[in-house]
Amino acid sequence: MAKDKSGYIIAAAFIGPGTVTTASLAGANFGFHLVWALLFSIFATIVLQDMAARLGVATGKGLAGAMKDMVRSPVLKALFTALIVAAIGIGNAAYESGNLTGAAIGLDAFLNIGTGSWALILGVIALLLLWTSSYQWIETVLVYLVFIMAGVFLLTLIVAKPDIAAMFEQFLKPSLNADAITTVLALIGTTIVPYNLFLHASLVAKSTEGEDKDKAVKRCRSQSAQAISMGGLITLVVMATAMMAFFNQAATMDASNMGEQLQPVLGDKAQWFFALGLFSAGLTSAITAPLAAAYAVCGALGLSDNMHSKAFRAVWFSIICCGVAVATVGFKPLPAILFAQATNGLLLPIIALFLLVVMNNKTTLGKYGNSIYSNIAGGFVVATVVGLGGYKVVSLFL
Template sequence: MAKDKSGFVIAAAFIGPGTITTASLAGANFGFHLVWALLFSIFATIVLQDMAARLGIATGKGLSAGMKDMIPQPVLRGLCIALIVSAIGVGNAAYESGNLTGAAIGLDAFLAIGTGSWAAILGLLAAVLLWTGKHQWIESVLVALVFIMASVFFITLLVASPDWSAMASQLFQPVLNIDAITTVLALIGTTIVPYNLFLHASLVARSTAGQSKAEAVHACRKQSAKAISMGGLITLVVVATAMTAFYQQAATLDAGNIGEQLQPVLGDWAQGFFALGLFSAGLTSAITAPLAAAYAVCGALSLSDNMQGRAFRLVWGLVIACGVIVAGLGLKPLSAILFAQAANGLLLPIIAIFLLVVMNRSQELGQFKNTRLSNAAGILVVSVVVGLGMYKLASLVS
């Protein structure tokens, strides 16, 4: 039986170009004062992904199917389906353009044929990989890209020789105010990704079929915690590198010079290192976003989630096609991305609350129901996410 690598797929999924950008801005503008938000995000991701994985292993179902089964009222079930399709299906189509563009920018630094051309090539590569229907191959490619990202950013940090004492001091001086709240929410939002919950439940439901459920849950929990923590460490390294280059410096980090944060420490190697990291981050998300959309939408619409099925391929194909078209035209899908972020922001607490409910009530879970500790952790996560959202809303209307 092939070893399940779903935890590394989840880590690969949340480290995209948006994560690199957000982490860079956090380090450049706030140093290590917002690392508490990243640490909370990693804790929350481990807690929620563990619930989703246990649900998938114990029931053999994806998260969409589980949600529908728990909602008997037709109207509420319809709203649930609409939210999943809009937030995950349409939202991931919007994100795909950013994923492909980020990976294309990385490759264009090595061979300048235009980001539109690279986006088309990368879209085709993602489509070929998904068309195989071999989740073991997909997982292996994503795991390799995660280790490439880790190597790039860790080497970069070591060469940068950061001020470790300043980082330690700021780590224990957390900041949360009106100026920082948007970045805090962005750090949390780029790490706790709702579509990863759908992706994880579906992947483990398929990859662990036929295995002992108890052994599968134990192995998945251990591997996921390790992989997600590694993803968080990569993000932390990006924060540290940006802090070293930009925090309280004359230069200001923006979209146009984000790669230049490595110039003072890597010289002529800076562009190549950052391009390689950006390519890896973009391609991992460009593969996982359409895959997650296919699992979520097919589950919500009661269609087959067989990776070689027509409906499944149609969904991920549309997501990739939308991403390639928008990236190729050089358009900036800001309104679509804002819609996706709003929908996902609404979906996250709903999904988290649903997980808490189903992980306590579902008769199919048996011994894999939530413990008191799991419930306490889940309630803490939901409370913090909702509280930060309310704080942000209050800051906008005040």
């Protein structure tokens, strides 16, 4: 893995169909009233990914392995291992189903054979790419397609002449109620992806071997902040185009007309281009999600994280199979994608809290552990996500 790409791989990993779908739904249904949730998500992602990267540089291990090594009690170690396996396994299975469903929606616009059939085909493609370990060049091509799609969204927004005053007014009136909380959690879950913490630490641990640690930390911090901010800008532009096309309009957004937000530039070809973007984003994330799960589970269980090892392959194979199974049973596509993002939002506090605790182990991490400012930022992130998740649970019963 090239030394200077881990931050951009993380950004590309969270710009999946969940990001495009959730941002579109947020803009269409709530305008700019939920931009606060996106800004919080970008800030939180930068904070948490910085911790994961520093952990990888300092220990030379992935997140799960390093965290497990720092737990002394055998009982707590077993509990921690079970939690990682269950949380990342369940979270990535849900996320994988959303990735495959999003990509399937895209392909079904070109050839209507049903999203279930396409999900199965895509699952096989992801499986073959990971099996041969040649996914990197495919991922690079697909990432370029995603960024091309982002460019078209931006051009569309400019051509549509957005009402900047209305956007700013809505931004200054943030919304959080029972109707919006699922979308808020989805925006958080699609940006602060728990599995990216494991993926980033593992990539950094492998790519910085033999490099000066101070320089590696500085480079990773700068690169991650730039890449994640770029991903956040793409999400904001998608939200803005959906707002212009659907918010307070007679038409409502669904899977069949989501691409209409691009019509000011692309006309009748808008739906096809949007479908291509969903396919690109979906397949990219469908590769990285099981890969990250394999790093996390193998690290927690003390198994080899070599991509050719049987255990490593068994984990990502299981994640892909679960994702395909969920995507092919007939769930409606948009709720399935939104559910996957909301699930990540609810799982995030567990992983973030463990990460925050581990990053304060100065015996192992030394100067690469958390400073007081990192702890304040991390504590704010964890408290906010826990509070939003609690609000969601309470709202179900009121």
